[in-house]
Amino acid sequence: MKRTVLAxxxxxxxxxxxxxxxxxxxxxxxxxVADVGWAKQLDLGREAVEAAYGDRVASVVVDSVPExxxxxxxxxxxxxDGAKFLMLGSFGYMNDGIKLGRKHxxxxxxxxxxxxxxxxxxxxxxxxxxxxxLAGMAAGMKTQSNVIGLVGAFPIxxxxxxxxxxxxAAQSVNPxxxxxxxxxxxxxxxxxxxxxxxxLVSQGADVLFSLHQxxxxxxxxxxxxxxxxxxxxxxxxxxAPTKLLVSxxxxxxxxxxxxxx
Amino acid sequence: MTETLTFLLxxxxxxxxxxxxxxLGELVTEKSGILNLSVEGMMAVGAIFAFMVVTxxxxxxxxxxxxxxxxxxxxxxxxxxxxxxxxxxxxAGLAVGILGLGLAGLIGDPFEAQTVPPMPKLPIPGLAxxxxxxxxxxxxxxxxxxxxxxxxxxxxxxxxxxxxxxxRSAGENPDAANSIxxxxxFVRFCATLYGGFCAGVAGGFISVVSATLWADGIIAGxxxxxxxLVVFGTWRAGRIAIxxxxxxxxxxxxxxxxxxxxxxxxxxxTSIPYIxxxxxxxxxxxxxxxxxxxxxxxLGQPYLPTK
Numbered sequence: 019m020k021r022t023v024l025a026x027x028x029x030x031x032x033x034x035x036x037x038x039x040x041x042x043x044x045x046x047x048x049x050x051v052a053d054v055g056w057a058k059q060l061d062l063g064r065e066a067v068e069a070a071y072g073d074r075v076a077s078v079v080v081d082s083v084p085e086x087x088x089x090x091x092x093x094x095x096x097x098x099d100g101a102k103f104l105m106l107g108s109f110g111y112m113n114d115g116i117k118l119g120r121k122h123x124x125x126x127x128x129x130x131x132x133x134x135x136x137x138x139x140x141x142x143x144x145x146x147x148x149x150x151x152l153a154g155m156a157a158g159m160k161t162q163s164n165v166i167g168l169v170g171a172f173p174i175x176x177x178x179x180x181x182x183x184x185x186x187a188a189q190s191v192n193p194x195x196x197x198x199x200x201x202x203x204x205x206x207x208x209x210x211x212x213x214x215x216x217x218l219v220s221q222g223a224d225v226l227f228s229l230h231q232x233x234x235x236x237x238x239x240x241x242x243x244x245x246x247x248x249x250x251x252x253x254x255x256x257x258a259p260t261k262l263l264v265s266x267x268x269x270x271x272x273x274x275x276x277x278x279x
Numbered sequence: 280m281t282e283t284l285t286f287l288l289x290x291x292x293x294x295x296x297x298x299x300x301x302x303l304g305e306l307v308t309e310k311s312g313i314l315n316l317s318v319e320g321m322m323a324v325g326a327i328f329a330f331m332v333v334t335x336x337x338x339x340x341x342x343x344x345x346x347x348x349x350x351x352x353x354x355x356x357x358x359x360x361x362x363x364x365x366x367x368x369x370x371a372g373l374a375v376g377i378l379g380l381g382l383a384g385l386i387g388d389p390f391e392a393q394t395v396p397p398m399p400k401l402p403i404p405g406l407a408x409x410x411x412x413x414x415x416x417x418x419x420x421x422x423x424x425x426x427x428x429x430x431x432x433x434x435x436x437x438x439x440x441x442x443x444x445x446x447r448s449a450g451e452n453p454d455a456a457n458s459i460x461x462x463x464x465f466v467r468f469c470a471t472l473y474g475g476f477c478a479g480v481a482g483g484f485i486s487v488v489s490a491t492l493w494a495d496g497i498i499a500g501x502x503x504x505x506x507x508l509v510v511f512g513t514w515r516a517g518r519i520a521i522x523x524x525x526x527x528x529x530x531x532x533x534x535x536x537x538x539x540x541x542x543x544x545x546x547x548x549t550s551i552p553y554i555x556x557x558x559x560x561x562x563x564x565x566x567x568x569x570x571x572x573x574x575x576x577x578l579g580q581p582y583l584p585t586k
Contacts, residue, residue: 220286
């Protein structure tokens with residue numbers, strides 16, 4: 019008990035020291051901040067950080083930053099403008115972030131869903147596969163054609179883990195379930211995501227998963243075609259009022275508030 | 280199996296329609312001698328204006344027309360710069376295209392990730408009841424049927440009418456056209472506006488008819504496919520129509536093959552339509568008769584009329 023109290027005090031002492039001076043936090047999102055989607059969930063984290071620390075933190079936000087040279091340029095700009103802490107909101111910012119960290123050992127970065135870390139470059143990710151396991155069970159129980167269709171963005175480790183979780187979960191409740199997946203190989207092409215969704219429906223899928231499609235693309239197809247849909251990111255009930263089975267969402271607010279300290 | 284075929288047919292028409300409409304507009308523009316590379320931006324502007332009209336309660340037809348008119352304004356800017364101030368068409372086209380994309384994102388910000396109800400379909404009586412073909416080809420929104428009609432009309436206009444002759448002469452040999460009293464710059468100006476209008480309608484089709492949602496970047500490179508299609512179709516309306524539907528079919532087949540679980544890397548499948556386009560253009564270009572017979576000779580060259 020005593021040790022816990024001491025540890026807490028020490029942690030508090032450290033935090034106060036760290037936030038005594040103003041801190042500029044840079045946020046980079048891969049997509050526009052809309053009412054829903056991945057970028058929106060990250061931006062809710064930024065709002066929580068601002069609410070928690072008030073005037074002591076300043077935020078710089080750039081959204082719709084394509085992965086690649088543009089991202090590197092935005093990061094460099096933020097650091098030269100005085101940002102000491104960066105939140106890199108997309109997988110493809112990883113290598114540029116690590117390079118930046120080597121050049122500027124005094125800054126710290128958190129990066130979404132990557133697989134490389136250094137002293138000042140950390141990875142944050144959720145155990146999304148746990149949420150998807152539950153969603154997969156729901157889908158496995160709900161399907162009547164025994165075909166579940168997945169529209170995936172890119173076959174990166176995180177998404178592959180989710181696909182595996184969905185498959186294992188659906189088969190745990192319904193051994194006959196077959197999972198079909200279409201990778202569209204882009205984070206952002208709503209019409210293509212919809213074509214993929216329709217392709218899956220034509221192949222008998224009666225439960226669709228929208229894996230990291232930031233827009234309600236797949237969700238609207240499901241509503242129009244009358245099949246169930248599971249969404250990633252934000253709650254998209256309003257886009258498929260009768261057909262949204264469940265949404266797997268991320269709440270980053272507490273984590274961002276803790277990390278910025 | 281029948282479901283798959285129905286999906287392939289209807290999906291191909293849906294994906295090919297906006298490409299075809301925009302490419303036919305670009306064809307007319309290029310036939311007059313103007314190379315407009317801002318199709319991507321014009322489509323984006325058309326997409327957001329059409330979306331705003333439907334969101335505001337307007338009809339789909341009004342929305343498509345509004346999208347066309349908005350893109351026409353962007354095209355007018357490009358036309359003034361390249362026709363009257365003789366700017367380089369490639370550079371100006373790229374610049375205006377980027378401007379259009381940015382403008383669409385800016386205007387569309389309050390509408391980001393919103394949706395609209397789908398446009399009502401118009402099944403063709405009699406034909407829509409056919410097995411497979413009925414639902415695949417004859418159960419669509421009216422715009423889908425109009426696109427091939429537009430291709431036919433464009434072909435007739437270019438090859439069989441005086442108007443087509445005017446356009447082609449401006450693109451082939453503007454000096455000769457000028458010498459017989461044709462106002463080359465006026466012809467080129469109108470052709471560029473028409474191309475912009477078509478691109479806007481195509482963009483509007485994507486946002487309010489096929490995707491039924493607005494998101495910044497929704498055109499996702501289709502404007503560039505359109506520019507490539509005009510070359511792919513060797514500046515002939517019929518071949519452009521075939522190319523547009525082939526491209527739609529190739530994209531869908533890639534997605535469909537994935538659903539069967541065949542062990543081909545998805546990256547390869549998603550790149551097939553682009554590989555097909557490159558290979559086809561390369562093969563066509565090997566036969567100069569095919570390509571350069573129809574390519575406007577003065578394409579991309581600024582024209583200053585001599586007194």
